Amino acid sequence: MWVAAWVVLLVCFAWVERVIRVSTRLPLPIYYFYLAGGVLAAVAASFVTAAIIFRVEKSDLTSLYLEKASIKDKSVHSVGVLAKGADITEKRILHEKLTLFASAFEHSTDAMLITDLGGKMVEINPAFTQLFGYARTEAVGNSTRILRSRYSSDDFYRQMWQSITTKGEWKGEIINRAKDGSEIPIWLSITPIVDDGKKVGYMGIEIDMREKKELERRALEAERLAAVGRMSSQVAHEVRNPLSSISLNVELLRGELETIQDGKDPGKISEAHVLLKAIEREVDRLSELAGDYLKFSRLPQHKKEVTNLNDLIATLLGFLREESRQHHIEIVFQPCENLPSLAMDMKQMEQAILNLVKNAFDAMPSGGKIEVGVKKEDKSAVIFVRDEGIGMDEETCKKAFDPFFTTKEKGSGLGLSLVRQVVAEHGGSVWCESVREKGTTFFLRIPSASREEVSK
Numbered sequence: 528m529w530v531a532a533w534v535v536l537l538v539c540f541a542w543v544e545r546v547i548r549v550s551t552r553l554p555l556p557i558y559y560f561y562l563a564g565g566v567l568a569a570v571a572a573s574f575v576t577a578a579i580i581f582r583v584e585k586s587d588l589t590s591l592y593l594e595k596a597s598i599k600d601k602s603v604h605s606v607g608v609l610a611k612g613a614d615i616t617e618k619r620i621l622h623e624k625l626t627l628f629a630s631a632f633e634h635s636t637d638a639m640l641i642t643d644l645g646g647k648m649v650e651i652n653p654a655f656t657q658l659f660g661y662a663r664t665e666a667v668g669n670s671t672r673i674l675r676s677r678y679s680s681d682d683f684y685r686q687m688w689q690s691i692t693t694k695g696e697w698k699g700e701i702i703n704r705a706k707d708g709s710e711i712p713i714w715l716s717i718t719p720i721v722d723d724g725k726k727v728g729y730m731g732i733e734i735d736m737r738e739k740k741e742l743e744r745r746a747l748e749a750e751r752l753a754a755v756g757r758m759s760s761q762v763a764h765e766v767r768n769p770l771s772s773i774s775l776n777v778e779l780l781r782g783e784l785e786t787i788q789d790g791k792d793p794g795k796i797s798e799a800h801v802l803l804k805a806i807e808r809e810v811d812r813l814s815e816l817a818g819d820y821l822k823f824s825r826l827p828q829h830k831k832e833v834t835n836l837n838d839l840i841a842t843l844l845g846f847l848r849e850e851s852r853q854h855h856i857e858i859v860f861q862p863c864e865n866l867p868s869l870a871m872d873m874k875q876m877e878q879a880i881l882n883l884v885k886n887a888f889d890a891m892p893s894g895g896k897i898e899v900g901v902k903k904e905d906k907s908a909v910i911f912v913r914d915e916g917i918g919m920d921e922e923t924c925k926k927a928f929d930p931f932f933t934t935k936e937k938g939s940g941l942g943l944s945l946v947r948q949v950v951a952e953h954g955g956s957v958w959c960e961s962v963r964e965k966g967t968t969f970f971l972r973i974p975s976a977s978r979e980e981v982s983k
Contacts, residue, residue, distance in 0.1 A: 638733040644726065646671050658735055660706030671731075676704040691717055691729070700736065712736040774810045777803055831870040831953075833976055836901055836908055837862040843877050844899060847884060855894030858884075863901040866908050867975035871953055876973075879949040882942040883912040883969050889935060890916025890967065906975040907955070913968040919961040927959055946971070 632639055638655035642648050651666045659666075659674065666673075675684075679701060690697045697717045702710050714734040719726045781803055844858055851858050880899075887897045895915040902909050919927065919934070926932045930944040946969075950957045954974050961967035 635732075638735075640666070640671070640731050640733075641720065641728055642671060642731070643728045646729075649728065655733070658705070658711065658733065659703070665706075674703040676702045676710045678702040678710070687717075691719070695719055703733070712740050774807070777806055777810065830872050831976075832873070833868055834871050834873055834876075836866060836869055836871075836910070836973075839873060839877065840880060840899060840901065840910070843880060844884075847881075851888070851897075854888055854891075856888060856891060857896045859896060859898050861898065861900030863903055863908070866901065866903055867906050869908055869973055870976035871973065872949075875949045875952070879946040879971065880910065880912070882946050883971075886942060886969075887912055887914035887916065887967075890914050890918075904972070908973050908975075910971040910973070911968055913966060915966045918963040918965050918967055919959075920963060924959050924961050924967075928957065 632650075632652050635652055635654055638658045639652045640648050640655055641650040647668065647670055648666050649668075651661070651663055655666065656662055661669075661673070687697050687699075695718070697715070699715060701713050701715050703713050703715075704710055712735075714736055716732045716734075717729055720728040720730055841860060841862070844860055847858065884897065884899065891897075891914055897915075898911070898913040900911055900913075902911070923934065928943045928947045930941060947957050950971050950973070955972045957969070957971050959967060959969045
């Protein structure tokens with residue numbers, strides 16, 4: 528049966544082939560060449576090819592990559608392999624390196640850019656956009672001069688490019704300008720890009736130095752404050768001893784005046800009492816000033832314990848009710864529920880909050896309202912003290928926490944410095960917001976307690 532079918536098929540094919548050959552009138556060699564090409568095209572049309580890459584582990588533990596062409600039918604089932612495998616190891620390794628370098632460039636947390644030899648940017652990474660604010664479409668094709676700030680002189684750039692030309696690199700600190708005009712301290716590293724022994728461009732890595740600069744500023748300030756503290760302690764001791772002596776002698780002198788017999792000039796005795804009162808007031812003021820100096824220079828080692836901040840503030844404000852009434856000041860407390868666990872030195876924190884409330888008293892000599900409250904922000908508690916006083920300008924607000932800076936006629940300038948010192952000891956931060964003739968608000972941020980502190 529199968530034999531008969533094949534015979535019929537061959538007869539039909541021969542008859543069709545003869546009809547085509549006669550009708551085309553082509554010479555036999557040319558005709559059979561086209562016929563063979565048609566058959567092969569028909570066969571090839573029923574198959575597709577795909578590249579397969581094999582990774583072979585060699586005995587020396589290195590890898591060899593082979594590429595072969597896989598033949599698949601229309602249903603994408605592999606039906607064979609065409610030709611032997613080609614060694615593409617070098618090509619594959621180069622591809623993997625390029626992929627790795629591209630990924631490192633794209634995901635680097637430091638700003639990176641690539642320029643041509645003329646300084647025109649040809650590529651930037653997302654960190655560059657985040658740091659300077661320029662989108663890729665804005666930066667690519669532009670000169671790096673768009674980053675130049677007022678601190679970078681022509682002479683500075685000449686020295687930079689001279690170093691790149693002679694040494695092949697440049698590293699140093701520079702201040703660049705972002706799109707919004709802000710100036711950012713940067714640690715910049717520039718190295719050439721070489722292709723086939725020829726320099727084709729430059730790569731720059733720009734590291735944001737703002738956090739480092741802030742830490743340096745704080746360290747310098749802490750060192751300066753330590754020196755001031757040591758000096759304050761010495762001055763306070765030198766002042767306090769004679770003050771004690773003066774205060775004692777004033778008391779003795781008052782006792783002597785009271786024992787003077789009748790008949791003496793009462794006017795002079797009254798005048799002497801007035802003078803003694805004035806001396807006492809000044810002695811008390813100087814003694815208080817010396818005490819502030821000692822507090823600032825000798826802040827005791829804090830002893831943290833888990834504390835209910837709402838209760839601490841409520842108790843403190845309770846002691847100030849009478850004083851606030853005498854100053855015609857209303858104190859409003861706004862507690863906060865569901866505060867995170869807070870570990871703090873209760874005495875130090877009481878002193879810090881007390882200093883802020885006393886400042887609010889001084890800012891409202893004619894009376895008014897003070898709001899003291901607590902609010903939750905993330906895993907921290909924020910204490911705020913808001914008054915309706917005379918307020919401060921922006922420059923005064925910036926200096927408010929500096930040691931010995933005061934706007935009061937007889938202030939020591941250490942109250943707010945002590946507040947910042949206490950909050951810093953608790954790992955927090957302090958700042959103020961103020962509007963002239965409308966009032967000032969001071970904020971203290973206290974982070975939540977650690978597990979170890981809570982367990983204690």
